[in-house]
Amino acid sequence: MEHVLTTKLYIPPARPAIVSRPRLIAGLNAGLHRKLTLISAPAGFGKTTVIRAWAAGCACPVAWLSLDAGDNDPARFLAYVIAALNRVAGSESHMGSSVLGMLQAPQSPPTEAILTALINDIAASTDRTILVLDDYHVIEASPVDAALTFLLDHLPPHLHLVIATRFDPHLPLARLRAQGQLTELRAADLRFTPDEAARFLTEVMGLDLAADDIAALEARTEGWITGLHLAALSLQGHKDVSRRIASFSGSHRFVLDYLIEEVLEQQPEPIQMFLLHTAVLDRLTGALCDALTDQANGQATLEWLEHANLFIIALDDERRWYRYHHLFADLLHQRLQQAHPEWVPALHRRASTWYAQHGFTDAAIEHALRAQDDAEAARLLETVAEATWGRGEHTRLSRWLDGLPAEAVFARPDLCILHAWLLFAGGQPEAAERRLQAAESTPEMRLQGRVAVIRAFLASFRDDVPGMIQHARHALACLPAEDGTWRGTAAIALGDAYGLTGAIDAAYQARLEAVKASNAAGNAYMILIAHIKLATTLRQQGQLQEAIATCRQQFQFAQECGMAHTATAGCFLAICGEALAERNDLEEALQQVRNGVALAERGGDVVTLVWSYLCLLRVCFSRGDMAD
Numbered sequence: 260m261e262h263v264l265t266t267k268l269y270i271p272p273a274r275p276a277i278v279s280r281p282r283l284i285a286g287l288n289a290g291l292h293r294k295l296t297l298i299s300a301p302a303g304f305g306k307t308t309v310i311r312a313w314a315a316g317c318a319c320p321v322a323w324l325s326l327d328a329g330d331n332d333p334a335r336f337l338a339y340v341i342a343a344l345n346r347v348a349g350s351e352s353h354m355g356s357s358v359l360g361m362l363q364a365p366q367s368p369p370t371e372a373i374l375t376a377l378i379n380d381i382a383a384s385t386d387r388t389i390l391v392l393d394d395y396h397v398i399e400a401s402p403v404d405a406a407l408t409f410l411l412d413h414l415p416p417h418l419h420l421v422i423a424t425r426f427d428p429h430l431p432l433a434r435l436r437a438q439g440q441l442t443e444l445r446a447a448d449l450r451f452t453p454d455e456a457a458r459f460l461t462e463v464m465g466l467d468l469a470a471d472d473i474a475a476l477e478a479r480t481e482g483w484i485t486g487l488h489l490a491a492l493s494l495q496g497h498k499d500v501s502r503r504i505a506s507f508s509g510s511h512r513f514v515l516d517y518l519i520e521e522v523l524e525q526q527p528e529p530i531q532m533f534l535l536h537t538a539v540l541d542r543l544t545g546a547l548c549d550a551l552t553d554q555a556n557g558q559a560t561l562e563w564l565e566h567a568n569l570f571i572i573a574l575d576d577e578r579r580w581y582r583y584h585h586l587f588a589d590l591l592h593q594r595l596q597q598a599h600p601e602w603v604p605a606l607h608r609r610a611s612t613w614y615a616q617h618g619f620t621d622a623a624i625e626h627a628l629r630a631q632d633d634a635e636a637a638r639l640l641e642t643v644a645e646a647t648w649g650r651g652e653h654t655r656l657s658r659w660l661d662g663l664p665a666e667a668v669f670a671r672p673d674l675c676i677l678h679a680w681l682l683f684a685g686g687q688p689e690a691a692e693r694r695l696q697a698a699e700s701t702p703e704m705r706l707q708g709r710v711a712v713i714r715a716f717l718a719s720f721r722d723d724v725p726g727m728i729q730h731a732r733h734a735l736a737c738l739p740a741e742d743g744t745w746r747g748t749a750a751i752a753l754g755d756a757y758g759l760t761g762a763i764d765a766a767y768q769a770r771l772e773a774v775k776a777s778n779a780a781g782n783a784y785m786i787l788i789a790h791i792k793l794a795t796t797l798r799q800q801g802q803l804q805e806a807i808a809t810c811r812q813q814f815q816f817a818q819e820c821g822m823a824h825t826a827t828a829g830c831f832l833a834i835c836g837e838a839l840a841e842r843n844d845l846e847e848a849l850q851q852v853r854n855g856v857a858l859a860e861r862g863g864d865v866v867t868l869v870w871s872y873l874c875l876l877r878v879c880f881s882r883g884d885m886a887d
Contacts, residue, residue, distance in 0.1 A: 263342045266542065266574040270314055270323045270391075271307060276463045278455050280309060283444065287313045290442025291389075294414050295435055296421045297428075300446035302585055303485025306423040307393055307572075309449065319387040320347035325574075326392060327541060329621070331400035332654040333370060334362045337377065340390070344381070347388060354380045357821020360783055370402065372825035374409045379824070382415040394585070395424040400654070404429040411435070450482030459484075464491035468500060476504050485584070488570075492522045519590050522569075533560050535599065538591035539606045539629070542574065543581045550613040551606055604630045615639060624659055633667040641671050648677050657681050669697040676709045688717055708737030709745050715752035727756035735772075743780025747773045747789055754792055758799075767796040783820045787813060787827050794834045803838045810835035826867040829858025833874035840881040852878045 287309075290296050298306045314321040322343040330336045341355035348354055358377045398404065408430055411420065422428060435441040451459060456477040460466045468476070480486035490504070497503050523531060536552045537543055545558025554560075561581050564571045570587035574580040583591065595603065607630035615623035620643050627636035640659055647656045660668060660678045668674045679694035695710050711734035718726035731753035738746045750773035757766035773789040790813045797806035810831040817828040836852030839845075852875045859871040879887040 263339070266580045267325045267327070267339060268323060268343050268346050269325075269575050270321060271311055271325075272573050272576055272578075273311055273315065274308075277308060277312065278451070278459045278463060280312070280455065283309050283448065284313050284316065286442070286444065286448070291419055293442050294411055294420060294440040295430075296419070296442040296444070297432065298421070298423045298444045298449075299425070299427050300444070300449050301425055303483060303488075304446050304449040305484045306444075306449065308484075309444070310391055310393070310421060310423055314389070314391070317389060319389060321389045321391060322347045323391045324393065326394045326397050328397050329625075329655065331398060331403060332652055332658075333400065333402045333406055334652050335655060336398075336403050337373065337406065338362060341377065343390065344388065348384065348386070354384065360820060361822055361825075369826055370406050371409055372822065372827075374406055374413075375824040376821040378410065378413050378415065380821075381418055385417060387417045387419075389419045389421060391421040391423070393423045395422045395428050396426055398428065401429065402654075449484070451477065451484055451487065452482065453477050456480075456482060456487060459487060460491055464488070464495075466491055466494060466500075472501055472504055475501075479504065489519065489522060492569075493525070496525075516590070519587070523594075526569075530560070530564075534591055535595050536602075536606060538583075538588065538595045539603065539626075540610060541582065543571075543583075544579055546617075547610065547613050551609050604632070608632055608635070611635065611639075621655075628659070628662045633663055637663055637667045637671055637674065641673055644674055644677050648680075653681055653684075657685070665693075668694065672698040672701040672703070672706050676706060676713070679710075679713050683713055683717060688720065691717065704737040705739055705742060708734045708742070708749070711737065712745055712749045712752065715749065715756075719752065719755060724756050724759050727752055727759075731756060731769075740779075743776045743778075744782050744785055747776035747780060747782070747785050750776060751789060751792055754796070758796070763796060763799050767793070767800060770796055783816075783822065784827070787817060787820075787822065787831075791827070791830050791834070794831065798834060798838045798841070803842050806838040807835050807842075810838070824858065826859045826871075829855040830867050830871060831855070832858065833871040837874040837877050840878040843881075845878070845882050848878045849882065 287296060298310065300306055314323070324339055324343040326336075330339060338359060341358060345354050355377055358373055358380065361373050361376065407428075411430065414420065422430075432441060436443075453474065457470075457473045460468055460473055460476070476487065476490055480490060494500055494503060523534070526534075533548070533552055533554075537548050540547065540551070543557075543561060545561060548557030548561065549555055558579075561571065562578065565573060565578070565581070570584035571581050572584060574582060582588070607626045611623045611626035611630060611632065614620070614626060620639055624636055624639045624643075627639060636659075640663070644656060644660075656677065660674065660681065663674075668678055675694040675698035679691040679698070682688075682691040682694065691713065695713060698706060698710050701707065711730045715727050715730035715734065718724075718730060731749050734749035735746060735753070738749065740746070750769050754766045754769035754773060757763075757769055770789060770792040774786070774793055777785040777789045790809060794806050794809045794813070797803075797809060814823070814828055814831045814835075817823050817825065817831070822828055832855030833852045834855075836848045836850070836855060839848035839851060852871070856868075856871045856875050859868040879885075
């Protein structure tokens, strides 16, 4: 990842006054021997507050990750998990460094292979650690759920996972529950008891209420913490408290909407305007708020809001970054849309400008897209698209590009080409073709070369071998030497084409060029892929010792890169086994190829899996094991 937003990794600071809840802390401590603690309840039930209080008294380190919508990208999600774990492991920790390299590959290995390397890194440390994933309800991507399921299934015993969410995640909760590996806190557990409600209203909110009024208020809100909070705010300054409490009725959401109106109307006009102007922000800091409000008091206002307990949460110890309580933010945004819908695009544009000026390009793109400022979003995206693609953050890049109208992408050849590659990889060749046609008019040779690379692979799916050769040669003629990743990919396409025609010597030369280009680019994944092609060619040429040596050297390289458990590494074992069989070393051949197939079966690359099966088939044939 280019930037890690460190505020996502901070345990939210505790408020000066909170109600201690020893019964919940005891329950959380009792579940530490299990794999997962799930805290699932609607907004406003104090999930984060309970975990924060528990973490403050934990004897072992607590790694914290506050999730947001951007973490639906599996690569970004895993990178932030690694960052959270490293933050508590200390400055000397290099946990997950090889995994980050795998995530940054243009064609990253299967997720299970990446997770296997991460789990092995975690297992290598014996320090007991708790990993908290807060706000997991923002995760909607099934690949992230699948990744977390795999992690839970193979969780090292010294790592405990805690998930806080508004609704149950798509994880194997029933199985974990049956295995005794799940601790659960639900809304019924989190609700304030009558005693806790009394202490909250008197000690935290400073209200002097009669016992009957406290009981009535607790009954009206059913111990719902945010409801109590809002009710207490609306009661401040009123003389006839009993009558006001008696007026509260209806569902939780109805009560909340009603009380929000009451609370907001009690605030000074400048505070109301500040809240509306900043409602479009996911995170707030003084200077950013100033940019949206045209004032110079953003930091002071944020501190005042926190002091007034108005549903704002500090994200760091220095009180520089904040966010609104999620439900409060939702309602502020709803109010803004109802009262001043014409403000919304302009506010997003201001946020985008501020983020861009301060080096937060990803956030700038998000706000430009929300503002429907397509030209600015495309301009910003063009500055980071290449790096985002190179880091393997393809889900995020696809979401950005898909969020732009086609004409905004067509106007920028670089974006067209990257979008074409992503669409091709996603099984949309017709859409990819339209982007390529739009990019072909560019006079820049580098871009013409990249267009030709994608066309070579499109031709391979049509069994158009002459087309593959033509486009791959054209790509190599256009691409500069420093564009190693694309030159290596072009050379691989050319080698594949020659291999299909039976021109093995020409295929060898092309694949040798792919190795050189990939080495120059320093892309570990592409280096391994190029060497797989080269080893295959060496075996076909009868250079068996060279093929075996190449496979063993590259398997060692895969180990050094943290990719020894991937299907890519398995392919080297399978090819090595096939070459050993041709040298009549049949026992070693069978062992090697079986190990390779076992790795291939754990990955998601069907081509690699089928190739490994073919290697096993040939070894069995060489051994005379016709039934096998």
